[in-house]
Each structure stands twice: as C-alpha cells, then as structure tokens.
Amino acid sequence: EPEVTQTPSHQVTQMGQEVILRCVPISNHLYFYWYRQILGQKVEFLVSFYNNEISEKSEIFDDQFSVERPDGSNFTLKIRSTKLEDSAMYFCASSAQGAGRETQYFGPGTRLLVL
C-alpha cells in the first residue's frame, strides 16, 4: 500500500540554525500538508500546498517557514532560523484530487529538537 515517507526521523539542531524536513507524498496525490505536534499538545495545521503554491496557512506559519516541491516527488518544509519553541513532531500529509481530497494520509513524522 502506498504511504507517505519522511526524513529524517529525528533531527537535533542548535537554535538559529536552518533545518529542512523532507517528505515524499503518495505518488498520485496532488495536495500536500504540514502539521506539527508539540509534545503533549494537539496536532496543529501549518500549511497546505497545491499546484506549486501555498493554498492555506495558519498563523503559526510565519516568515521563518517556507515550503517547496523541488522536484516531482519531494515536498519540503524549511525553518530558516530555528527557535526553542519549534521543537515538535512535524507531520507531512497528502491527499488525492476529487472525491478523496478530504482524506489525508500522514507520514510517520520527523521529531525536531532545538537546543
């Protein structure tokens, strides 16, 4: 069964450093999403992406964040200058076009720790 994959599974970085989290969505999906889950808190929407553009973004997704689909398979989330409060589990998700659009399939997540 096709699945969303994410790399790395864990990343430790120093405050102020740039990080790039990578995702490979399900191959025939066209909508892509990033969510985060701070330890012990709810899963929060960050951004959605379609047709090489951001479709929606939350107020969490400020200028420190950016997303990109650099090629036909990868979808990345970049945090330019990490803060301590960026420590969280980051989930990528994708969904199909048409009737299946509302069903999002999640990757296993990248646990980011900012020191």
Place this chain on the structure above:
Amino acid sequence: GDSVTQMEGPVTLSEEAFLTINCTYTATGYPSLFWYVQYPGEGLQLLLKATKADDKGSNKGFEATYRKETTSFHLEKGSVQVSDSAVYFCALSDTNSGYALNFGKGTSLLVTP
C-alpha cells in the same frame, strides 16, 4: 472558528470492555469528520471518517456516527483489545479552510489484560 472538543484522558479499560470516546465539534459549514489513531512511537493513521450527517464510519470494529443535531462524532468499540492502546484524535475539515484538518487534543486509551 471551527473547533473540536474531545473528552479528557487517559482512559483505562480492561480487555473486552466497551469503549466510548466523546467528540463534539463547532463548525460554520458542513464539515467532514474523522478519527485518527496514533500508536506509540508512530504517526497518525486514519481510523474512520464520515462526510455528511447521519453517515456512520467504521473500521476494525470501531464506529462513529455523524450527528448534526448534537454536533457529535463519538467513537465506540464493543470489545477493546490490548492492541487498541493508543491516542485517538477527532478531527474535522471543511472547504472553508481548504480541507485543513482541525484536531481535538487527543484521548489516550490504555487497555489492560
């Protein structure tokens, strides 16, 4: 704005007990409703969904019915197993928010032998 409220956990049950996890929502439109499950150390997996009022989603013995009149989507299972121990998230999405999922805080379930 839209929101989802779940019962607080943790919930501890003995194997074969009946499970109910309450979920209510607030939405301005006509959302789709979901239950996702997160097993220890893993990501989110879609458990079931319902896209319109009175629809019942079901999977792996779990069920939830979309009740518009009570704005609820309670998760039930008749007989839980130890392997059902996980965190369960209720969520909604609608076209107004571009299908972004809005999650509840999650309910941790522990099933003991």
